[in-house]
Amino acid sequence: SPHRPGPHSGYGPGELLALDRAHVWHPYGPMPGRTDPLIVESASGVRLRLAEPVHGQRELIDGMSSWWSAIHGYNHPVLNEAAHGQLERMSHVMFGGLTHEPAVRLATRLVEITPEPLRHVFLCDSGSVSVEVAVKMCLQYWRSVGRPAKQRLLTWRGGYHGDTWQPMSVCDPEGGMHELWSGVLPRQIFAEAPPAEFDESYAADLRDLVARHADELAAVIVEPVVQGAGGMRFHSPGYLRVLRAACDEHGVLLIFDEIATGFGRTGALFAAELAGVSPDVMCLGKALTGGYLTMAATLCTSRVAEGISLGEVPVLAHGPTFMGNPLASAVACASIDLLLGQDWQQEVKRLEAGLREGLAEAEGLPGVKDVRVLGAIGVVQLDHEVDMAAATEAAVRAGVWLRPFRDLVYTMPPYVTGDGDLARVCRAVCAAVRAG
Numbered sequence: 001s002p003h004r005p006g007p008h009s010g011y012g013p014g015e016l017l018a019l020d021r022a023h024v025w026h027p028y029g030p031m032p033g034r035t036d037p038l039i040v041e042s043a044s045g046v047r048l049r050l051a052e053p054v055h056g057q058r059e060l061i062d063g064m065s066s067w068w069s070a071i072h073g074y075n076h077p078v079l080n081e082a083a084h085g086q087l088e089r090m091s092h093v094m095f096g097g098l099t100h101e102p103a104v105r106l107a108t109r110l111v112e113i114t115p116e117p118l119r120h121v122f123l124c125d126s127g128s129v130s131v132e133v134a135v136k137m138c139l140q141y142w143r144s145v146g147r148p149a150k151q152r153l154l155t156w157r158g159g160y161h162g163d164t165w166q167p168m169s170v171c172d173p174e175g176g177m178h179e180l181w182s183g184v185l186p187r188q189i190f191a192e193a194p195p196a197e198f199d200e201s202y203a204a205d206l207r208d209l210v211a212r213h214a215d216e217l218a219a220v221i222v223e224p225v226v227q228g229a230g231g232m233r234f235h236s237p238g239y240l241r242v243l244r245a246a247c248d249e250h251g252v253l254l255i256f257d258e259i260a261t262g263f264g265r266t267g268a269l270f271a272a273e274l275a276g277v278s279p280d281v282m283c284l285g286k287a288l289t290g291g292y293l294t295m296a297a298t299l300c301t302s303r304v305a306e307g308i309s310l311g312e313v314p315v316l317a318h319g320p321t322f323m324g325n326p327l328a329s330a331v332a333c334a335s336i337d338l339l340l341g342q343d344w345q346q347e348v349k350r351l352e353a354g355l356r357e358g359l360a361e362a363e364g365l366p367g368v369k370d371v372r373v374l375g376a377i378g379v380v381q382l383d384h385e386v387d388m389a390a391a392t393e394a395a396v397r398a399g400v401w402l403r404p405f406r407d408l409v410y411t412m413p414p415y416v417t418g419d420g421d422l423a424r425v426c427r428a429v430c431a432a433v434r435a436g
């Protein structure tokens with residue numbers, strides 16, 4: 001078996017779960033002890049191996065790529081080797097006053113593969129922080145060039161940009177994950193969520209909103225083409241062209257959050273390419289290291305960097321301890337080379353075709369409102385809130401790990417998922433829809 005249990009603490013599954021319940025917070029979890037996670041012992045290829053069988057399954061196909069990140073699957077020899085090799089040289093050194101080959105190579109590679117005007121790279125440690133940095137860059141740019149009133153952000157509803165303060169302020173304010181804080185978060189400007197198809201009157205409203213608020217707007221921030229955790233909605237790339245033109249016309253910066261969409265997930269290397277426009281600032285994360293290590297990046301143009309340098313405080317005051325982490329940088333370089341060294345577009349097309357075929361069955365199921373596929377993303381939207389526990393259990397019974405939420409059952413499998421496994425993922429999605 002490719003799964004090799006490592007040295008472990010000697011705790012059995014029951015004890016582990018008891019200690020988890022006693023002490024460990026989980027994402028969006030109630031206090032420790034109120035969730036019942038499955039214990040993963042190891043992961044290899046597209047499979048998670050559980051510590052003990054659950055609903056008859058010891059191994060689950062990962063239909064989530066660990067939240068968009070594990071594009072090459074787990075325990076990949078090339079990524080393992082990059083990590084091991086770098087580990088023997090140095091796992092981490094501070095980035096203040098020091099630099100090193102893995103970070104320089106990664107930054108250079110990111111500039112090469114992202115849209116043309118992006119030139120400077122801030123390497124940080126999570127997607128949310130990369131959005132914080134993007135926002136700080138834009139706010140500081142306008143202060144530095146003598147327009148200190150331009151400090152607000154415009155976005156559209158239905159978005160999700162992370163769980164720290166500024167990103168929370170541009171997540172969907174209604175029924176979203178951060179509604180609790182709506183009274184105290186910075187007040188941003190919201191357009192309606194973008195319709196799937198290009199709609200001229202919606203586009204006109206967008207243009208109008210940018211024009212009307214231009215004097216106070218630092219930037220527009222959006223997830224291009226796919227709104228992820230805020231509702232798994234797809235929209236016409238045409239809106240990105242509308243935003244680019246409106247931002248140019250009215251002197252507003254444009255941030256693309258490609259943390260979920262980056263590295264091929266939509267069928268383009270970056271979703272910005274689907275629209276043929278470039279942002280002033282771009283956030284990357286998740287699949288950056290193939291899901292191996294925690295790292296994200298904020299890229300900006302020379303204009304933004306030079307603007308900041310004109311300010312009274314000419315530095316970007318941000319410097320996380322683990323900035324430029326060499327281990328993560330080395331694995332990110334290997335992951336990018338691995339992706340671009342193969343016909344990845346063909347692989348994503350194969351997954352897109354497989355998802356279309358496999359999820360067609362969901363269209364006829366009761367309670368299904370919409371089925372949509374783009375690149376290696378498959379979404380079934382229900383006309384009701386999904387019963388998360390029942391839907392998850394049904395997927396696990398079918399041998400697949402999914403994480404249904406709100407009115408959605410969806411999958412974004414690793415690109416290395418074979419046709420047979422993909423068919424199984426689709427059957428599990430349908431099973432989850434039936435159960436939920």
Ligand code: PMP
Pocket residue numbers: 067126127128129131160161162163223228229257258259260285286
């Ligand atoms: N932006 C987008 C579009 C995301 O999907 C996410 C993660 N779900 C984030 C930002 C936040 O990234 P992280 O969880 O790494 O902080």
